Amino acid sequence: MFPQEPGFWASVGLWLYSHKTEWGYAGIAAMFSLLRSACARTPWSKRVLDAVSCSALAFFAAPTLQVIGALLNWNMPEAAAQVFAVYIGYVGNDYISEKLKRWINKRTGEPDGNQP
Secondary structure (H helix, E strand, C coil): CCCCCHHHHHHHHHHHHHCHHHHHHHHHHHHHHHHHHHHCCCCHHHHHHHHHHHHHHHHCHHHHHHHHHHHHCCCCCCHHHHHHHHHHHHHHHHHHHHHHHHHHHHHHCCCCCCCC
16 A cells, blocks of 8 residues: 655655644644633544644645735744744634635625625
8 A cells, every 4th residue: 555665755754854844833733723622622523623624724834924925025034934823723723714704705795604
């Protein structure tokens, strides 16, 4: 099932090592997401799913902030990605997706689904 070539595993190991900072951001977001959901006493399946999705978002925190900084001509410090990862884990995936849906609906002129 897994490739037996040592070059493949060396490449995987190098890729993981080269992205160790992003994995750290993902770990921070997962930890905060699990802590937040533990306080809310949500089921474990939802806790893990939220932690994984927050981790995926936080993995791309640094490149996302670099793109935003380049578009808006801002100079973002390196620590901004870590703060962004903590924020992602703290507010959670549901909050972020709801805010994005509202922003997209406002931009496209579609009615908000939360209003009667």
